[in-house]
Amino acid sequence: MxxxxxxxxxxxxxxxxxxxxxxxxxxxxxxxxxxxxxxxxxxxxxxxNKTRKLEFCLADALEQGADTIITCGAVQSNHCRLTASWCCKENLDCHLILEERVKGTYHPENNGNNFLFHLLDVNSISVVPGGSDMMAEMRKKGDELKSHGKKPYIVPGGAxxxxxxxxxxxxxxxxxxxxxxxxxxxxxxxxxxxxxxxxxxxxxxxxxxxxxxxxxxxxxxxxxxxxxxxxxxxxxxxxxxxxxxxxxxxxxxxxxxxxxxxxxxxxxxxxxxxxxxxxxxxxxxxxxxxxxxxxxxxxxxxxxxxxxxxxxxxxxxxxxxxxxxxxxxxxxxxx
Structure with missing residues (x-):
C-alpha cells in the first residue's frame, strides 16, 4: 500500500x-x-493511538493552509488531549467542543485529560449536552472563527x-x-x-x-x-x-x-x-x-x-x- x-x-x-x-x-x-x-x-x-491518525489529519490541515484546528470528544477525551498536544508542536490554534455524555460529569477543575487541556493552553473549550450534533457544533465554531479572520480545519471526533x-x-x-x-x-x-x-x-x-x-x-x-x-x-x-x-x-x-x-x-x-x-x-x-x-x-x-x-x-x-x-x-x- x-x-x-x-x-x-x-x-x-x-x-x-x-x-x-x-x-x-x-x-x-x-x-x-x-x-x-x-x-x-x-x-x-x-x-x-490518536497520534497515528493525526499524522495524516493535521498534515491535510496544513496543506490546506489552516491555522486553527477544531475537534470534539467526551469530557475526558484522549483524542482532544493529543490533538491539543500536536497543535502545540505545529503552532496551530486549538478549539475543543466537549460533549457531556454523562450529565454532570464536566467540571472545569477536573483532573485527568481535562486538566491537561488547560495545561496545553487550548484556545477555547465549549461544553455541549450529550447527544448534540457535534459536527454542527464544530461548524458553528468554524464560522465564528472565520469571521475573525482565522482559517479553521475540522478534525472529526477520534480523527x-x-x-x-x-x-x-x-x-x-x-x-x-x-x-x-x-x-x-x-x-x-x-x-x-x-x-x-x-x-x-x-x-x-x-x-x-x-x-x-x-x-x-x-x-x-x-x-x-x-x-x-x-x-x-x-x-x-x-x-x-x-x-x-x-x-x-x-x-x-x-x-x-x-x-x-x-x-x-x-x-x-x-x-x-x-x-x-x-x-x-x-x-x-x-x-x-x-x-x-x-x-x-x-x-x-x-x-x-x-x-x-x-x-x-x-x-x-x-x-x-x-x-x-x-x-x-x-x-x-x-x-
Whole structure:
C-alpha cells in the first residue's frame, strides 16, 4: 500500500514495541499467549493511538493552509488531549467542543485529560449536552472563527474518517513487518472499538497486507449491530481511498458489546479488574474508558475459551492512562 500519495507528518519516531505478557498469560493459566502492541508509548502529551491518525489529519490541515484546528470528544477525551498536544508542536490554534455524555460529569477543575487541556493552553473549550450534533457544533465554531479572520480545519471526533484511519492501516503494516522480522505468529488481534477509526483501519490494513489476521473490537459505547455497521462503512471508505483491489468482507468486522456496562465512560467491575491486573502483572497502565474495557473483554474471551488453547493473541493498547487520574475514587473504594 502506498501512503506517500497523502500528506503526512512525521510524529512517529519508530515502531511501538510488541511485548509478550508472560506474567498475565501465566496468571490466566497459559490458555493463550497474550501479546500487547504498545501504542500507549506513542509520542504526544501522555501518548495514545490518536497520534497515528493525526499524522495524516493535521498534515491535510496544513496543506490546506489552516491555522486553527477544531475537534470534539467526551469530557475526558484522549483524542482532544493529543490533538491539543500536536497543535502545540505545529503552532496551530486549538478549539475543543466537549460533549457531556454523562450529565454532570464536566467540571472545569477536573483532573485527568481535562486538566491537561488547560495545561496545553487550548484556545477555547465549549461544553455541549450529550447527544448534540457535534459536527454542527464544530461548524458553528468554524464560522465564528472565520469571521475573525482565522482559517479553521475540522478534525472529526477520534480523527475517525478515511484520512485518520490511514494511520491504522499503516499500523497494520507496521505490525506485520515486526511479526515477519521476529518470526512471530499472531492468530488474533483485539482492539478497542469506539469512534471506529482504529478498528476500521486495522481491518482494512490486515486485508490490504494479505495478512488476514482476524480483528475483534470491544465496544466502549454502542450496541454490536450499530458499531459493526459504522466500522464496516469506514473500513470500506478507507480501502477505497487507498484504492485497494479487494473490498472489505462484512464478516471481517466483529464487535462485542457486553463489556460496555451501564454506558460510555461509566466504570464496570470487569474494567477495574482488568486495569488492576495489567498494572500488577505487567506494569502497564490502562485507561478506564477505552483500553480498560477492551482489556476486560480480552480477559473474558480468554477465560471463556473463545480462543483455541495455545493461540497467540495481540491486544492493541490504545493508551489513555492520563484519564486514570480522573477516576481515582473508582480504584480506591475497595481499599
Amino acid at each position: 502506498n501512503f506517500t500519495r497523502y500528506p503526512r507528518r512525521a510524529y512517529l519516531e519508530e515502531a511501538t514495541p510488541i511485548e509478550f505478557m508472560e506474567n498475565l498469560s501465566t496468571f490466566l493459566g497459559m490458555e493463550v499467549n497474550l501479546f500487547v502492541k504498545r501504542d500507549d508509548l506513542l509520542p504526544g502529551a501522555g501518548g495514545g 475517525s474518517n478515511p484520512i485518520g484511519a490511514l494511520g491504522y492501516v499503516a499500523c497494520a503494516e507496521e505490525i506485520m513487518n515486526q511479526l515477519n522480522a521476529g518470526h512471530q505468529d499472531i492468530d488474533h488481534i483485539v482492539v478497542p472499538s469506539g469512534s471506529a477509526g482504529t478498528h476500521a483501519g486495522m481491518v482494512a490494513g490486515m486485508i490490504g497486507t494479505n495478512a488476514n489476521i482476524p480483528v475483534s473490537g470491544i465496544n466502549v459505547s454502542r450496541p454490536k449491530d450499530v458499531q459493526e455497521g459504522i466500522v464496516y462503512n469506514l473500513a470500506e471508505e478507507t480501502a477505497q481511498k487507498l484504492e485497494m483491489k479487494m473490498s472489505i468482507p462484512r464478516e471481517a468486522v466483529v464487535c462485542y458489546d457486553q463489556y460496555v456496562g451501564p454506558g460510555y465512560s461509566l466504570p464496570t467491575d470487569s474494567m477495574v479488574e482488568a486495569v488492576r491486573l495489567f498494572a500488577k502483572h505487567e506494569a502497564i497502565l490502562l485507561d478506564p474508558v477505552y483500553s480498560g474495557k477492551a482489556a476486560a473483554g480480552l480477559l473474558d474471551l480468554v477465560r471463556s475459551g473463545h480462543f483455541p488453547r495455545g493461540s497467540n493473541v495481540l491486544f492493541l493498547h490504545t493508551g489513555g492512562s492520563p484519564a486514570l487520574y480522573a477516576y481515582m475514587p473508582t480504584f480506591r473504594k475497595d481499599n
